[in-house]
Amino acid sequence: MLSVSSAGTTSRQSRFPSDSAAGAGIKEAESRSRQRQQEAEVTPDQDLPQSHSTKNMKSARRGEAGDAGSDLSEQIKAATKENHIRAENTQLMLSYQKGHITTTQYKVLLCSLYEVYKALEEELDSNASHPAVAPIYFPQELARLDSLQRDLEHFFGPDWSGKVIVPAATHRYTQRLREIGKENPELLVAHAYTRYLGDLSGGQVLGKLTQKSLGLRDREGISFFSFPGVSSPNRFKQLYRSRMNSIELTERQRAAVLEEAVSAFEYNIQVFDDLQKMLSVTTETQRDASGFPSSPIMQFTAGVCVALVTVGTGIYFL
Template sequence: MSAEKMETTSVSNGAGPVYEEKEDSLSPEDLSEMLAAGTKEVHEKAENTQFVKDFLRGRIRKELFKLGAVALYYTYTAMEEEIERNKDHPHFAPLYFPAELHRHEALARDLEYFYGPEWQSQVSCSEATQCYVDRIHQVGQEDPVLLVAHAYTRYMGDLSGGQVLKKVAQRALKLPPTGEGLEFYQFDAIHSAKAFKQLYRSRMNELELDMETKKRLVDEAVKAFQFNMEVFEELEEIGKTIKEDVLDAGMPVHGEMGGDISKCPYYAAKMAASGGTAYACQIAMAVLRHPTGQVLFATWFAALAGLAAWYLM
């Protein structure tokens, strides 16, 4: 993310007021810049896990899509419980946007769509997801400032690459045009994702934090990526036991593209999410040629694609 001068941005939150925010020239010591630089290496590792590579090849087991949604539900429920607990904390209050951002209720509706009215009796928190959940509760109760790292990496990702992939998933899964099954990706109270992300980063950079605390936040964001990788690895192992409807759309991974990373659909998704119109067209064309790949993008990988989008903004 390059430092740049931003114009004043008007953003309306779910309650109605309009916030006027101005983002000045960014400094390497701004929290958003430190997070981008500090998580670059672990992001690349997450992108190159076997689970993600398999997604890029277009290999899918339908059940994994639902299990990914289950993992997200438990993760967001924990995070939003701790956000509510700490909504008045001086190091989190400026980032409290429940109407705009909270996802656990939307995920519950998605799970009801996929599993039926009794979905709660059919799902459970997996071991890897439970570790993620436990860490979120720990920081929320013992060191609330670290919630900033978890909220930032998750929500900013949801507003970035996840949005690029919503319609792709809808088409691949033959879901209703009214949005059932994909409410996780729908932010009704946010009219401009780009403007809201600018507001969020500005608020975050204005938090009164010393350098040591900022470094701890970077470390916590790295942990968040690691928890995601553990969930990917767990889903990969589960996938080995599922013998249903596996198709290979032949989508190449980075190593099979002759070094041209721009041909990777994941890379195109990140570029599109950052506001590039040309790349938005490219990702649409590339993915629509690979219906199985559309399904793959829609799960946890969709969320991961979004996590990296803010590097390019």
């Protein structure tokens, strides 16, 4: 079961500057970023998800070595290119992109997204003054938790927190976010970047596909895709990248952030795959459960089906 968290969002203040201030901030950040020397290749001392291949790790290190220039945002983009493609080509995401998303698929996706953003945003809040987090901390403009709560209530009702179920991959993802929030807050930069900028980019397309596929009116149930605090997504993304590129990191920290960005995509891929398996299992169970009404296993699985709304992911990012 999930618990609702207010996380103090009502008292958050906007940190999104005016057009002139944003332009000055961007120029200043870009000037600092150009002065950086190309980072040397180092091997970070952190573990990656077991599903990471040697190829993925080499990809991150190529970006870390500066193949994409000295800007952290460009290095992350280069390091995660292959992982990004893999995430977009999971079965769940392919169905989504084709407009074949069902209410059931969307609902289980919302459940996992809620857990992920709850962990991410609580850790960002706790580390708001950290030198690596402060430049990219925009709770008023980017926070997704309240929006996800509204969407879950729309589909599950006011007692939604007692009905949702998430796969093991989602728990692994949130555990990682909690871990780095306490031990290595600078690594939160990788997860915030891949999640939020993905939401502001491809996520906007997915929002329109969701509304059309599910026949939703007045954007009810798709608050997750709306950013009322961001008047210009493109301008905001430019500002966000410049702020991120201005973060001062040691060579080892930068290497670790690049590896963590690869990890972020891998965690998301695992979540998508687990959600697809969950949907496949519940679909199969719906065909057979009526023959085993007294079986505890069948009752539990049938309960999962009900929680997903008997017939019955969101993405992230990226």
